[in-house]
Amino acid sequence: MRRAPHIALSPADRELLNAWASPATLSVRRALRARIVLEAARGGTNGQIARYLGVHPETVALWRGRFAAQGVEGVRHDAPRPGTGRRAPPGLIDRIVRTTLESQPPNGRWTTRSLAAALNVSHMFVYRVWKSQGLVPALGRGLGPILTVRRAERTDV
Numbered sequence: 001m002r003r004a005p006h007i008a009l010s011p012a013d014r015e016l017l018n019a020w021a022s023p024a025t026l027s028v029r030r031a032l033r034a035r036i037v038l039e040a041a042r043g044g045t046n047g048q049i050a051r052y053l054g055v056h057p058e059t060v061a062l063w064r065g066r067f068a069a070q071g072v073e074g075v076r077h078d079a080p081r082p083g084t085g086r087r088a089p090p091g092l093i094d095r096i097v098r099t100t101l102e103s104q105p106p107n108g109r110w111t112t113r114s115l116a117a118a119l120n121v122s123h124m125f126v127y128r129v130w131k132s133q134g135l136v137p138a139l140g141r142g143l144g145p146i147l148t149v150r151r152a153e154r155t156d157v
Helices: 011-021 028-041 046-053 057-070 072-076 092-102 112-119 123-132
Strands: 135-137 149-151
Touching: 011 028, 011 072, 028 046, 028 057, 028 072, 046 057, 057 072, 092 112, 092 123, 092 135, 112 123, 123 135
Parallel strands: none
Antiparallel strands: 135 149
């Protein structure tokens, strides 16, 4: 049978965790993690703490272990999530930018949906590429939201 790590708190750590655990705290997740550690320092088992706080015992074990290994910094933020995130196929972003700036749209204006349909990608992906590359739709006079697309001028330089 595994034993949960013993938690001993310094006065500074206890004060910080009590501040995080208060109902007025900004982060509900951080407040829960602080309560878990405080209960563990009082000598509660993972099962007792889980029942008292209404969480799963594995949640208690996770945060108790992170505190034992890393101290207060271990419970300050959420645990990192697995995976690397989604990535665009090579060249797709360049293709979207090049098509947007260099080709003539079929109906006189590119929209995220028309470009997405032409390139067989989602319109939200086109939107994110436009936004990340500083491409801004130019507004027309009653002719629709996008007539041409221009590069945004950087004002932070």
